[in-house]
Amino acid sequence: xxxxxxxxxxxxxxxxxxxxxxxxxxxxxxxxxxxxxxxxxxxxxxxxxxxxxxxxxxxxxxxxxxxxxxxxxxxxxxxxxxxxxxxxxxxxxxxxxxxxxxxxxxxxxxxxxxxxxxxxxxxxxxxxxxxxxxxxxxxxxxxxxxxxxxxxxxxxxxxxxxxxxxxxxxxxxxxxxxxxxxxxxxxxxxxxxxxxxxxxxxxxxxxxxxxxxxxxxxxxxxxxxxxxxxxxxxxxxxxxxxxxxxxxxxxxxxxxxxxxxxxxxxxxxxxxxxxxxxxxxxxxxxxxxxxxxxxxxxxxxxxxxxxxxxxxxxxxxxxxxxxxxxxxxxxxxxxxxxxxxxxxxxxxxxxxxxxxxxxxxxxxxxxxxxxxxxxxxxxxxxxxxxxxxxxxxxxxxxxxxxxxxxxxxxxxxxxxxxxxxxxxxxxxxxxxxxxxxxxxxxxxxxxxxxxxxxxxxxxxxxxxx
Numbered sequence: 001x002x003x004x005x006x007x008x009x010x011x012x013x014x015x016x017x018x019x020x021x022x023x024x025x026x027x028x029x030x031x032x033x034x035x036x037x038x039x040x041x042x043x044x045x046x047x048x049x050x051x052x053x054x055x056x057x058x059x060x061x062x063x064x065x066x067x068x069x070x071x072x073x074x075x076x077x078x079x080x081x082x083x084x085x086x087x088x089x090x091x092x093x094x095x096x097x098x099x100x101x102x103x104x105x106x107x108x109x110x111x112x113x114x115x116x117x118x119x120x121x122x123x124x125x126x127x128x129x130x131x132x133x134x135x136x137x138x139x140x141x142x143x144x145x146x147x148x149x150x151x152x153x154x155x156x157x158x159x160x161x162x163x164x165x166x167x168x169x170x171x172x173x174x175x176x177x178x179x180x181x182x183x184x185x186x187x188x189x190x191x192x193x194x195x196x197x198x199x200x201x202x203x204x205x206x207x208x209x210x211x212x213x214x215x216x217x218x219x220x221x222x223x224x225x226x227x228x229x230x231x232x233x234x235x236x237x238x239x240x241x242x243x244x245x246x247x248x249x250x251x252x253x254x255x256x257x258x259x260x261x262x263x264x265x266x267x268x269x270x271x272x273x274x275x276x277x278x279x280x281x282x283x284x285x286x287x288x289x290x291x292x293x294x295x296x297x298x299x300x301x302x303x304x305x306x307x308x309x310x311x312x313x314x315x316x317x318x319x320x321x322x323x324x325x326x327x328x329x330x331x332x333x334x335x336x337x338x339x340x341x342x343x344x345x346x347x348x349x350x351x352x353x354x355x356x357x358x359x360x361x362x363x364x365x366x367x368x369x370x371x372x373x374x375x376x377x378x379x380x381x382x383x384x385x386x387x388x389x390x391x392x393x394x395x396x397x398x399x400x401x402x403x404x405x406x407x408x409x410x411x412x413x414x415x416x417x418x419x420x421x422x423x424x425x426x427x428x429x430x431x432x433x434x435x436x437x438x439x440x441x442x443x444x445x446x447x448x449x450x451x452x453x454x455x456x457x458x459x460x461x462x463x464x465x
Contacts, residue, residue, distance in 0.1 A: 010179035018172040025168060029160045036156055040149045041124070045117040048126035051080040051142045052115060059084065059140065061132045066092070082142035084130075085111070089139065099123055100143055111139055122146050185214040189221050201229035249280035306453060307348060309339035309373050309380060316353035323360045330366075331356075335373040339380050341450045343430045351426040351434075354419035355384045355446045362388030362444065379432075380452040385445040390438040399436055400424040423448075 060067045066084050084092045089104050089111050096104070099121025117126040128140045185205065192205050204225065205218045253276075260273045313333060317324075324331065341348070359369045367387040374381050391399060398404050402421040420434075423446075427434045432450035439445050 010176070010183045013179050014172060014175045017175045018168060021171050022168055025164050029164060033153070033156065033160070037149075037153060040152060041119075044124050044144055044146075044149060045126070047080060048117055048124065048142050048144060049115065051082065052126055052128045052140060055082055055140055055142070056128055056130065059130055061130065061137060066130060066132075066138045068093070080142050080144055082140060085127075085139040085141055087136050087138055091141075092138070096141060096143060097121075097123060100125055100141070104141075119146060122150070124149075182214065185218045189218060192221075192225075196225065201225060201232060249284045252280045253277050304342045304344060306340050307343050307345045309341065309382065310335055312345060312348045312352055313371060313373070315345070315349040316356055319349070319353045320356050320360060323357060327360055327363065328365045329360050329363045330368045331371065332368050333371040335371075336375055339373050339375060340453045341380060341430065342453050343450070347426045348430065351423040351448070352382070352384075354423045355448070358419055359384055359386035359388070359444070359446070362386050364388065375452060376449075378452055380450045382448040382450070383445055384448075385439065385443055387443045390442060391436055391444045393438070396436045396438070400434065420446075 055068065058068070068082070068084055081094075081096075083094050083096055085104070086092055089107055091101075091104070095101065100123055103120040103125065111127055111129075115126065115128045117124060119125070122145060123143045124146055125141065125143045127142075129136060130138045130140055189205050192203050196203055204222045207215060207218050207222065256273045256276045260270060265273070313335065317331060317333075323329075356369065356371070363369055363386045369387075370383075370385045372383045372385075395404075400420045400423070401417075403417040404421075405417040420436075424434050427448055427450065430450055432448060434449070435447050437445045437447070
């Protein structure tokens with residue numbers, strides 16, 4: 001196990017491939033050897049059987065004695081020697097080769113009763129019984145040398161031993177090359193990943209022309225780097241914008257404090273300086289609170305509870321009441337009954353309040369901000385539309401970025417550009433989506449989509465809590 005872990009993956013794959021190939025070659029070679037042995041012995045047995053069929057009819061049987069015709073009387077065929085045996089297995093006439101005689105001595109009177117072929121020593125032997133008037137009078141014995149068969153099998157074995165290791169080495173080398181080529185994208189991904197740093201996110205893994213899994217891995221890795229680069233760029237831009245926004249009020253505070261310390265001032269001037277400091281400090285406090293909210297939204301954990309959209313709207317409107325009274329803007333709310341979501345009511349109210357607050361500030365006096373809520377399948381669609389100047393098309397996708405602001409005609413007064421950014425992160429944290437549009441009839445419309453939950457389940461869980 002430690003060896004397998006220490007070896008590279010491509011080397012392990014090559015070893016497994018080589019072991020499997022070696023097993024396959026051994027199995028193939030053994031199968032070929034066995035089949036070749038059976039084929040050669042089968043051909044030899046066929047020749048012996050044909051020789052027996054030629055000789056048995058020509059055996060002269062008279063008064064219990066048997067004899068073979070002279071060789072000249074035999075059928076013209078490749079010569080296969082044969083002798084006659086008495087019924088006790090003793091040779092009559094010519095003697096067979098020594099290994100065959102040894103075999104006969106061991107058989108004695110137990111010779112096979114039918115045609116049979118067996119191997120003994122370096123010979124293949126076949127016997128056939130000879131009867132006269134239903135009485136066994138002897139046997140016919142023929143034989144052939146196994147040397148040609150053994151030489152053929154020996155040559156085949158040498159050929160296998162010569163070609164097998166060579167094929168295995170060639171296959172292993174080819175497997176290593178293929179594995180190295182197949183894992184080249186992984187190596188490139190590793191090298192690219194090791195060379196990437198926070199200051200250099202522009203490197204990409206080369207993508208080949210194939211459409212295999214490793215190519216998909218390279219494409220996925222490049223997409224991940226692009227998302228990481230975009231996230232880092234957003235964070236850098238966010239940090240730069242936050243620094244700029246905090247630097248301005250700090251500069252004003254320092255300037256006013258330095259002015260008050262340089263020379264004595266009248267009580268009215270001191271009051272003015274303190275008022276400016278208080279105003280700038282209040283703005284910084286609001287910005288820091290917004291930044292903390294923006295940072296906390298993505299890490300909020302814990303159980304969620306059923307939240308009624310009507311309660312969220314009511315809570316947000318109470319928080320926006322001073323702005324409504326100041327700008328004399330009416331709110332027209334139309335919500336379907338029993339709209340529930342799973343989430344954090346405080347955060348959802350904060351998100352809706354930010355949108356309503358922007359709509360109120362952008363609306364002219366005595367105008368109307370319309371709020372509607374409907375169920376669309378498993379989603380809840382909440383729309384907030386004002387009658388202000390609307391949002392330019394090029395700004396529709398950027399107004400949710402931190403510190404991004406449309407021209408002053410859209411957002412008059414002091415604004416840090418964090419309200420809609422906080423809204424988007426809260427909505428995303430609840431599994432929803434927020435979009436902006438400028439309807440043809442004027443104004444701007446912010447749409448918040450949230451996954452809904454069953455109203456009866458939400459009410460029951462609220463009662464239990």
